[in-house]
Amino acid sequence: MKKRVLVLFMLVVMIFCMVTGCSGSKQDSKMSSTTDKTNDNVNKKSDEKITLTLWHIENDTIRLGVVERCIARFEAANPNVKVEHVPMENDPYKTKINTVMASGGEPDIFVSWGGGWLKSFVDEGKVLDIDKDIKEISDIYYDSALSLFEIDDKYWAVPFRAGAAPVYYNTKIYEDLGLEIPKTLEELEANCEILKENGYIPFALGNASQWPGALTFIWLSLDQEALKHS
Template identity: 50%
Template sequence: MVKKIGILLCILALCGGMVFAGGEQEAGQAGSEKEITLNLWHIHGWETRRVPLENALKRFEAANPGVKVIPSHYENDPYKTKLKTVSGQDFPDVFHSWGGGWLKSFVDAGLVADITEASKSWADEVSPEALAFNTYYDKVYGSPYIISGTYLYYNKEIFQKYGLEFPKTYDELMDVCETLKNNGIIPFALGNKSKWPGAQHFVHLSMRLGGPDIFQRALDGDVKFTDPAFIKAGQMLQDMVDKEYFPAGVNGINYDTGGSRMMFYTEKTAMILQTSGFLSNCKAENPDFYKTKLGVGMYPEIEGAPGNSTDILSGENAFSVSASCEHKDIAAKLVGFLSTDEQYQKDLVAGGTLGSRLGLETEEPLLKTAMTILDNATYMQNYVDQTLNPELAEKHKDTVQALFGKTMTPREAAEEMQKVYEATK
């Protein structure tokens, strides 16, 4: 459990600052001279994630009298834009992050507090893979509270109706797509206005063709972004576009506002490639579909290629403390609490979200399957738009969106990626 942190009020009175000790007195206990306020920014608008977070914050406040946490919610992409436009003292005390290259850019800019020492009290209670996504230069800059994987979801009733088995190979997947199309059903739901949903298709194809670490090797300079695996992945993706395995106009459909999910729920489509966040979305938006029709599996392997179906595209959600936060110790205590509080983590799982705390269990079939897939993964690739530096990540999403729109050839997309890589490395 998170260790108690107390306030030495006499030093507070003399210095106007805060010193934390290991005594029994909680931070902000009645009698302190001023209330401690922490601003927290997050992206969880869905009830299945927002309510557990709000309840957890209330429990933290109750355990730390005199501490007030003010949460602010933003949509995913506007949040990323907003965080880039603020700096210094305008930064929130505690902010949502995804680790990887995304968070590293803020670390390198001096905007994130080092919470290595504080993390020692909870690090062994959370997923080590997720914690590693927030560790740079042997220092910890974020505490994960949600872990995630990308899965191929499918409509079990539609598959059963047409005698389809979940595909184990890419050729089998193409056969499934052709059968669905011949029966008037679009194989894949996809809303790619925000670019990252479509990128998951490209990344899976690249990992299956070039091996699970193909993106890391490109980032390290061991291979180029013009590697044949990337070009072939683009060709295969555009082949699926040409065969109309995706809805028309995918680049104008917004996943975040529900466009592609509605196509899946209304059975205009039979599959959707999405993160584990889709489980909580589906459970909240269409509980009957979730209980009776939803199936979950992994993107199939490509026969003869080095990638395996057990290589997973994954990631996490974390909270970090800003370098400008006035009360870093209590803020670090908060992020550790959100990573390990048993009730919060159980509430996340109950809502269809995979928590980061080790030892979480569930008897709900879909969640159990998702957890088992993560546990048995042979390789975990952090979401590529979070692994790459921000400029290269944006180019990655732009080029994949262009591949879907057929405004760029696979080779042109690969050459653009290499060009930006060389300019930003």
């Protein structure tokens, strides 16, 4: 049977941090024997040494430092777990993850992109279904963000990080047309109409590598509530 692997380090943190506390009651005392046995089994399992391999593309100094600090905190909270992470450049990572998914030697945890890129691994049975687990933390994510990882009515991943993208504008054109820097989406749309009326293309996007266009489409699919807080 093909090895099923987790997607994203955040999920591992979530799974190991799911702890439930109960207050005492008569019903609790009736179940104490079963609970004790269960706890013994859980404790034995928690004492087992586990090594998890994480592949990711956070390779610059700042983001790599964030990943390493997250791993250190996770290992401190879970002393029986060791996380071995392997940072890679974006394009080599894509090549390598596709290769190991086809031939074997997959990492336990890996970063992915939504849509068809992830679906191919799901269809091959390489990804763990986290539908039940993700419902415990779904309220901290925008629905539009989680929907990127929903395939066949199940969730297979969680958002790993958020980023910001700058928008550059031509100051001379803005000055010539008497436009002010927009502070809301409505003001930006109004400026675009004026730019079009004066023969300008409001937005230009370099899309030779294709992913910028796809990413922009994802941003545009965000609901208005997400845009208000961005």
